[in-house]
Amino acid sequence: MPSKSSKSAGGSDSRFFTTQKKGEMHELRQELHSSDRSVKVDAVKKVIANMTVGKDVSMLFTDVLNCIQTDNIELKKLVYLYLINYAKSQPEKTLLAVNTFVKDANDPNPLIRALAVRTMGCIRVERITEYLCEPLSRSLRDEDPYVRKTAAVCVAKLYDIAPELVEDRGFLEILHDLISDANPSVVANGVAALSEIAETSGKDVMKISTSVLQKLLAALNECTEWGQVFILDSLSKYTPADAREAEGIIERVTPRLQHANSAVVMSAVKVVLNYMNMITAEDTIRTLTRKLAPPLVTLLNSEPETQYVALRNINLIVQKRPAILENEIKVFFAKYNDPIYVKMEKLEIIIKLASERNVEQVLLELKEYATEVDVDFVRKSVSAIGRCAIKLERAAERCISVLLELIHSKVNYVVQEAVVVIKDIFRRYPNKYESVIATLCENLETLDEPEAKASMIWIIGEYAERIDNADELLDSFLESFEEEDPSVQLSLLTATVKCFLKAPEQTQEMVQRVLDMATEESDNPDLRDRGFVYWRLLSTDPEAAKAVVLSERPVIEDDTSKLEPELLDTLIRQIATLSSIYHKPPELFVTRANIRASADTDEDEYAYEDENDVGAEDGGGGGGGGGPVDLLDMGGVDLNGGSNGVANGGDAGGDLFGLGGGGEGGGASVQKVQVCDGSSSGGVVVSVGFASANNSPSMEMDFVNNSATPITSLAVQFNKNAFSLSPANQAINFAAPIMPGSTGSFSLGLSINPAMAAPVQPGVPAPPTVQVAIKRLDNGSVFYFAANFELECIFTQSGALERSAFIATWKAIPDTNELYSTVQLSGSNIDVAIQKLAAKNVFFIARRPVPNAPDQEVVYVSCAGSNGTSFLAELTFKVGVNACKLCVKSENTSYSGLAKDAIERCLK
Known part of the structure; x- marks a missing residue:
């Protein structure tokens, strides 16, 4: 007992x-x-x-x-x-x-x-x-x-x-x-x-x-x-x-490679890899390479979650130093009971480790995977065979024969994936393996997925002169042209034009029909534009059309090592962190950079983080009973001047929040979106919208108090963001407390602060959100939300360009930087559209009719964000159509998408 x-x-x-x-x-x-x-x-x-x-x-x-x-x-x-x-x-x-x-x-x-x-x-x-x-x-x-x-x-x-x-x-x-x-x-x-x-x-x-x-x-x-x-x-x-x-x-560190804890092993691997860059002796590098392989292989005997983390890190390691695991490819062969996410990662590493020495056993393994029951895994395995062919030229023929065997299995999704990868092999090795086209044509009826159809159509158009009935095959696809996916329609249009240029007598009627459908019956602007381009080429200069459409294309490259060398080096330094799992540098997803103490900063800078305190091994740290952590660093704020123990590098006379704009109920009439439903904000429901008045942006906020106590005052703080925004005044003082069950509004003035700029990778779309933290000063609770900012709120007067400057800038920006969309309008009045844009600092440059299209007119406009980035836009209007086609160009492609969305909102 x-x-x-x-x-x-x-x-x-x-x-x-x-x-x-x-x-x-x-x-x-x-x-x-x-x-x-x-x-x-x-x-x-x-x-x-x-x-x-x-x-x-x-x-x-x-x-x-x-x-x-x-x-x-x-x-x-x-x-x-x-x-x-x-x-x-x-x-x-x-x-x-x-x-x-x-x-x-x-x-x-x-x-x-x-x-x-x-x-x-x-x-x-x-x-x-x-x-x-x-x-x-x-x-x-x-x-x-x-x-x-x-x-x-x-x-x-x-x-x-x-x-x-x-x-x-x-x-x-x-x-x-x-x-x-x-x-x-x-x-x-x-x-x-x-x-x-x-x-x-x-x-x-x-x-x-x-x-x-x-x-x-x-x-x-x-x-x-x-x-x-x-x-x-x-x-x-x-x-x-x-x-x-x-x-x-x-x-001194290598003994840690044998540690039982996988975190210790990965940290030790990170140290060794980083220091190996300084070592030039080949013998030493070979010795270290041999030492690193066993601990990494051992990690694959752990539970699936640990395996996945290890595999994501190994994926980076084999791109940096493939010699470490080049003889260990068998340990990455998938087991029947591996979870799908582990199998997928193993496949990626198998492709990276595939070489002419081991390609035979790799192909046997991949062929076996193609008979699995998991459709996604089978597709990935078939795709892997094609990637091996693209990577290893000498093994390409063997890979093709394996793909043909899989096609003969007549399994629908296997056939479709095989068609897609064979198209890529043709692009990698032109005029080399076209003997398999006949086999592909036998399986046309099984194709029902857009990517597979588009791939097969590309093959027919590219090799029309070698396919006796190419026109008949394309005609069979044309029967359902209007119902097809846009990618299939685009492929059909191009393939038909190719076929016409190679055999004009047999396909003249067909190309006319395709061009009519593409230009007159389609709502897809990309398809219409391509149709018009082909039509004008064919009608004005057939030789030029041949030079454009049938030109030699550069062969596709092996994409096995997809990461740029600089990014790979950054991620190798971040092994055993979330960066190495996401395969992204920390600044793209971490919001914890706090540089409040940087020597050259003149103003206070705050940032908040989502992690608990260090030292959890002590048994007592880490934030105790799960209470709210002061991530705002605003504890003890005195709204009447200064703060207790909080850094204040500004010159606002001791007022932590400065003297910026903002006032209760002072916001413009804007559409607000609910960003806090009260469940994580102590019963405070928050709705937010953005506005601009006199070239000064503001955040318009509505508060619904579903908590048990009145809301008397709040403090607001922004995280670093892509727009360099910060509150002009961090204090929100209501004229009268918002009582339980009541609502209140506040217009918070915003300022542009370069110190609040979050780094944006070139070519990577800038995140549209602004992360905000609000603290209730009456009870100390803190809650967070993210709101989508509208770029037009920071369009400035500097966006107006002279015509000559506009033309020079437009020509200097490559066509690859263009973004297109179709904007639905309430009417087709061009003057009204220009006025709407001007009200948001989007400036009119020029207006002209479209040649050979008397019912169409083009308007050119420009604008610029507060960070100096210029955006140029072309709007094409058609008489009687309540829509316009929008094309936006900018040198800074990271913000082009946000600018396109902003101009669309201005027009609507």
């Missing part, structure tokens, strides 16, 4: 999650004041259980706080956990616990000292930081290593709230001293804290010197596995002085 003590521990605590009685709060309040310690402990456990499942137990704050004066560590931990969760909403009452924190920080028991410091670090209330500094300073020099390592993590948490305080008190220097600590766990936490601060501030606070390097390498062998990850990640950012030093570090 179990003892009473064993019954009250462990798994039996689940009983605290099943209490759903009426009057429970009153009962809990009585139990919290009980003189029986076990009853009090159970009561606090019930409170924590209610808090964990989302119940509001903040009304018991004072009662729980009364339990803080105890010698029982279990009870103290529970009370501290409760405080961490509710401190933000009850900052004044939390101050009542400060004396206990300070007292516990001097307790003889090191566990209690560490607990006090950790809790004070997790309570993100500005006024608590004033009392935290002295205990934290003592704890960083404490005789017990557990206290020191906890205090190290606390410095990183404090830096998030008050960076100047950390620097002024010399905590960064103390963290540097901790790297020389005798205890490896303290070293690891010191490194973790410095790394977090470096990432948050944008400064190199780590400053790895030769002496620091040796201490890190020494601690590497003794600290915990997660400590090793932190140290290895720091080493990967260090640049060795020369090849000899790089070899020395690699020698």
Whole structure:
């Protein structure tokens, strides 16, 4: 029979999650004041259980706080956990616990000292930081290593709230001293804290010197596995002085390749790969190559999720250094019970590792995959055979024969995918494997997917002179021309013209019919334009038509290594992070770059992040009871001037929010979109729209207060964005509080701040969203949303161009930068359209009729964003048609799509 003590521990605590009685709060309040310690402990456990499942137990704050004066560590931990969760909403009452924190920080028991410091670090209330500094300073020099390592993590948490305080008190220097600590766990936490601060501030606070390097390498062998990850990640950012030093570090790191924890292995691989760039000795590189293969292969014996992460990283590694795994291709052969996402990744790596030495076994494997039951995997496998043919010229014939075998299987989706890849093989090796065309033509009736149809039509048109009945085959597709996908229609149009140019007598009627359907019956502007181009070419200069349509095309290239070398190098440096899984640089998806402390910045810059605090290995960090974290760095804001411990580099006379525009209910009449439904914003429903008046953008906001308390004032903050937008005034002060159940509006003036510009990769579409964080200053809660910004709100007067400048710019921009769309209008009046555009700073340049089309007229306009990017546009109107065709050109293609959408909105 179990003892009473064993019954009250462990798994039996689940009983605290099943209490759903009426009057429970009153009962809990009585139990919290009980003189029986076990009853009090159970009561606090019930409170924590209610808090964990989302119940509001903040009304018991004072009662729980009364339990803080105890010698029982279990009870103290529970009370501290409760405080961490509710401190933000009850900052004044939390101050009542400060004396206990300070007292516990001097307790003889090191566990209690560490607990006090950790809790004070997790309570993100500005006024608590004033009392935290002295205990934290003592704890960083404490005789017990557990206290020191906890205090190290606390410095990183404090830096998030008050960076100047950390620097002024010399905590960064103390963290540097901790790297020389005798205890490896303290070293690891010191490194973790410095790394977090470096990432948050944008400064190199780590400053790895030769002496620091040796201490890190020494601690590497003794600290915990997660400590090793932190140290290895720091080493990967260090640049060795020369090849000899790089070899020395690699020698100390390579034992970590055999570690049981996959995170340690991947971090060690990252260090070795980064340092290999500095080594020139071929023998050393070959040795390291042999050492890296086994740990990477071992990762493929893990659970599927770990396998997937490993495979995404390996995908990058084999593009950078294929020699590492060139002899291990068999380990990437898919198993029957692998999840589909693992199989797909293995296929990608198989293609990258395929060579003339192993292509036979690869083709046998891929052929086997083509008989699987998963359709997507079968398609990918058939496509992989074609990619092997494109990659390996000597193996192309063998790949073609395998594809023909698969076509003879008569499986519909296999045949269709095979047609697509054979088309690519023809483009890679023109006039070499055309003998298979007859087999493809036998399977025309099985083709029902647009891509397969388009591929087959391209083949017929390209090799019409070798296909006796090419015109009949194309004619069979023309019967359903109007119902076909646009890609099929475009292929049919081009193939028919090719056929006509090669055999005009037999196909004259057919080409006339296709051109009529493309130009007169189609609503697709791309198809119509191509039809008109072909028609004019054929009617004016057939020889020119031949030169254009039947010209020699460049052969397609092997796309096995798809990543640009610069991007690949960036991703290799990010191995074992989300970047290496997404195959994107961090700045494209991470919103945590905080450069508030950059030396050349004149204004405050804020950014928020989605991660918890570092140091979770301590068992207590990481944000405690899941309470709201002050990601805005706005804790303790004083709207009447200044802030407590928040950086303020501006010159607004101590007013953190400046003196920008904005006012209650002052917004223009704009269409607003709901961005917060109240579920994640404490009952506050928010709708947002954007407007512009007198060349000044604004964000128009409606608030519906479904919470239990009035909304008196808010603070708003933007993340870095593609438009360099920031609030002109971060304070939202309502003339009268928005009472529960009521609504209110606010017009927030926006300004263009270059420091708020998010990096946009050239050629990559700029994200249209602006990420916004709002803090309720009455209760401290924070919520976030993203709103789609409308580019026309920042079109400026500088967008007007002289005609000569417009023509020169238009000619200078390549045609590949053009974006097309068709805009539905309420009427076909061109003058009205020009007036609508002018109202949004889209300026009229010229207007002329279309040659040989008296019922059409072209209008040219220009505009420019506040970042100086110019956009040129051509609008084609047709008499009696309530629509126009829009073409937008710009040197900066990242913003072209947003400009096209903006002009469409201006016209509607």
